[in-house]
Amino acid sequence: MIVRVGVPSEATRAVMYEMAALQPDELREVGRIIDEDETVPADEERLLALIGTVDVEVVRVAYRHLTTKRAPRKRREPKPGSVAEKAIYVRRQGQTRDHHCHWPGCPRQVPPAMWGCKEHWFRLPKALRDRIWATYIPGQEISGTPSGAYVEAAAAVQEWIATQ
Numbered sequence: 001m002i003v004r005v006g007v008p009s010e011a012t013r014a015v016m017y018e019m020a021a022l023q024p025d026e027l028r029e030v031g032r033i034i035d036e037d038e039t040v041p042a043d044e045e046r047l048l049a050l051i052g053t054v055d056v057e058v059v060r061v062a063y064r065h066l067t068t069k070r071a072p073r074k075r076r077e078p079k080p081g082s083v084a085e086k087a088i089y090v091r092r093q094g095q096t097r098d099h100h101c102h103w104p105g106c107p108r109q110v111p112p113a114m115w116g117c118k119e120h121w122f123r124l125p126k127a128l129r130d131r132i133w134a135t136y137i138p139g140q141e142i143s144g145t146p147s148g149a150y151v152e153a154a155a156a157v158q159e160w161i162a163t164q
């Protein structure tokens with residue numbers, strides 16, 4: 001069953017009837033699912049499985065949640081090549097091989113897609129961090145062929161660290 005958020009349809013009302021029995025934390029979980037998309041992949045079974053005790057206030061909150069929510073915005077995809085897109089990529093990368101933080105002497109292991117550990121990364125001036133982001137090309141840590149601009153940015157970082 002798919003529930004469209006907006007004017008409560010018969011299907012929505014049917015779900016709300018089931019929601020009447022949800023515990024507050026279960027309701028929050030439903031709310032979270034609703035927030036994630038315009039359509040709720042609310043399989044009826046799952047909702048039915050969550051049934052507990054009836055709570056009028058919970059129904060009221062659920063009803064308000066379902067009926068006052070405006071049509072959700074389309075989730076914005078980060079622009080290809082943007083820092084936001086790169087950041088999503090980097091955060092998903094794991095420790096695929098031995099690779100430590102580039103701060104001299106720091107032994108912390110970080111995924112090859114990352115320049116360094118959190119502590120040292122944020123010790124760098126923002127201008128340098130921005131430069132690393134701007135020149136970093138996702139996948140360069142796999143191919144082993146960073147651009148000249150990235151190599152220069154990384155060298156500038158090491159120069160800055162040396163002055164500390």
Ligand SMILES: [Zn+2]
Nearest residue numbers: 101106117120
């Ligand atoms: Zn470090």
